Amino acid sequence: MSKSLKINIVKKSYPNSRFHILEDCCLDVKLKTFVTILGSSGCGKSTLLRTIAGIDNDYDGEIWIGDRLVKGPSKECSIVFQELRLFPWMKVKDNVLFALKKRKKTSEEEVVKILKFFDLENFGDLYPGDLSGGMSQKLALARALISVPDLLLLDEPFAALDYMTKMRLQNELIDNLNKLKTTVLMVTHDIEEAVFVSDKVMIMSRCPSKIVKSFEVNLPKPRDRSSKDFLIIYQKVLDYMLNVLNIK
Amino acid sequence: MGWLPQTLIASPSQIVIDYWKFLANGALFKHSGISLFRLLVGFISGSLLGLIFGIGVGLSKFLNKLLSPLLQFLAPIPPIVWIPLLIIFFGIGEMSKIVLLMVASFFVLFINTVHGIRSVDNKLIEVANIYKKSNYFLITRIIIPSALSNIFLGLRLALGLSWILLIAAEVVASSKGLGWLIWDSRNFSRPDDMFVGIITIGILGKITDQLLIKAEEHFTSWKIKFNGK
Numbered sequence: 001m002s003k004s005l006k007i008n009i010v011k012k013s014y015p016n017s018r019f020h021i022l023e024d025c026c027l028d029v030k031l032k033t034f035v036t037i038l039g040s041s042g043c044g045k046s047t048l049l050r051t052i053a054g055i056d057n058d059y060d061g062e063i064w065i066g067d068r069l070v071k072g073p074s075k076e077c078s079i080v081f082q083e084l085r086l087f088p089w090m091k092v093k094d095n096v097l098f099a100l101k102k103r104k105k106t107s108e109e110e111v112v113k114i115l116k117f118f119d120l121e122n123f124g125d126l127y128p129g130d131l132s133g134g135m136s137q138k139l140a141l142a143r144a145l146i147s148v149p150d151l152l153l154l155d156e157p158f159a160a161l162d163y164m165t166k167m168r169l170q171n172e173l174i175d176n177l178n179k180l181k182t183t184v185l186m187v188t189h190d191i192e193e194a195v196f197v198s199d200k201v202m203i204m205s206r207c208p209s210k211i212v213k214s215f216e217v218n219l220p221k222p223r224d225r226s227s228k229d230f231l232i233i234y235q236k237v238l239d240y241m242l243n244v245l246n247i248k
Numbered sequence: 249m250g251w252l253p254q255t256l257i258a259s260p261s262q263i264v265i266d267y268w269k270f271l272a273n274g275a276l277f278k279h280s281g282i283s284l285f286r287l288l289v290g291f292i293s294g295s296l297l298g299l300i301f302g303i304g305v306g307l308s309k310f311l312n313k314l315l316s317p318l319l320q321f322l323a324p325i326p327p328i329v330w331i332p333l334l335i336i337f338f339g340i341g342e343m344s345k346i347v348l349l350m351v352a353s354f355f356v357l358f359i360n361t362v363h364g365i366r367s368v369d370n371k372l373i374e375v376a377n378i379y380k381k382s383n384y385f386l387i388t389r390i391i392i393p394s395a396l397s398n399i400f401l402g403l404r405l406a407l408g409l410s411w412i413l414l415i416a417a418e419v420v421a422s423s424k425g426l427g428w429l430i431w432d433s434r435n436f437s438r439p440d441d442m443f444v445g446i447i448t449i450g451i452l453g454k455i456t457d458q459l460l461i462k463a464e465e466h467f468t469s470w471k472i473k474f475n476g477k
Contacts, residue, residue: 081371085372085374087372088470089470129470129471
């Protein structure tokens with residue numbers, strides 16, 4: 001069951017400091033949509049995801065996933081961290097199995113199924129250290145998706161990959177998420193990526209951060225990166241970032 | 249080698265012959281057996297205690313506050329100074345030697361285990377917390393595997409130290425064992441017997457260390473290691 005997300009953070013400070021990272025940060029993610037937040041480094045994107053995931057609860061405001069107020073981590077929300085955080089001493093299949101709450105008879109089958117989904121079924125007995133960057137990325141996604149979350153949070157999932165691998169994984173991600181119909185919130189600083197994968201692109205200001213603008217991307221998926229419509233939206237987002245956020 | 253007095257040094261051929269003699273009459277097995285027994289009992293029990301205390305102090309702020317001041321005071325004391333005290337307490341029998349090795353192994357394992365646990369990547373712990381894993385899972389599947397390299401380093405250091413202390417203790421107060429054999433041979437000017445003892449310690453030391461290396465390779469096979477150029 002996919003769920004919507006509603007965020008209203010009045011203020012969120014740096015740890016042990018009165019300086020605010022987030023201020024009046026409000027946004028809605030509708031059911032089964034893919035929303036991306038674009039912003040420069042250090043503007044609080046990862047912090048925002050941590051509050052949604054329930055890891056960081058020290059803020060003024062409210063976050064709702066469906067009709068549940070977020071107070072701590074829950075299995076309905078999965079997060080893929082920027083640095084992946086795979087367990088190097090667990091085999092690929094055990095890294096995925098890790099995300100299931102209780103081991104059942106069907107657990108092994110579920111693991112095989114999700115590994116197949118990401119073309120990793122032949123690598124279940126390897127260790128994460130044996131995998132390429134792209135495969136590790138897919139493994140992190142598999143771990144996040146095996147519990148069938150209502151909401152998926154992605155923290156710059158493809159930032160460390162080369163351009164070709166990144167494009168291929170973006171295509172796969174879109175395919176897979178279309179089948180799963182999960183609500184997704186991604187943060188990134190890559191404009192092309194944002195326009196390619198999302199239904200809505202939101203722009204985050206610099207600290208103290210809030211959402212300053214959002215763009216609807218009403219293009220059918222899968223999208224063509226070199227099509228005119230795609231480039232028009234890309235241009236609009238880029239212009240906004242250059243002019244309004246004063247990045248030159 | 250005729251110009252060297254035979255009471256001080258033995259020729260290689262004499263050592264080989266003497267070694268064969270020691271093997272044939274079983275004396276070598278007697279001395280090695282008792283030394284290995286003392287070493288393994290002391291090293292294993294001390295390491296186990298060090299590991300348990302290390303895990304406790306590494307995991308718990310409370311235990312850390314409670315035990316660390318005392319342990320940090322005791323740890324830098326060279327284990328060799330315990331020998332006289334242990335002889336007073338336990339006599340010159342097996343117990344004093346075993347307890348000496350226990351004390352030495354304990355501190356090496358304790359320090360390395362605490363360090364290993366405190367070096368666990370907090371980001372991985374956070375992942376386990378998100379998935380609400382039990383403390384048992386956290387300790388056995390995340391914290392200990394992550395600290396395993398440090399624990400094995402501790403084991404190898406403790407083993408080396410145990411050999412040194414064992415021989416020292418056998419020299420000071422014993423009537424059998426490899427350390428005693430070496431010291432007794434020196435007292436009775438039998439350099440060939442002395443070399444039998446020295447060589448045997450080298451062989452056994454190498455074998456025991458190699459066993460630990462193999463065990464470490466087995467348990468940390470997921471690691472991509474730098475094996476030198």
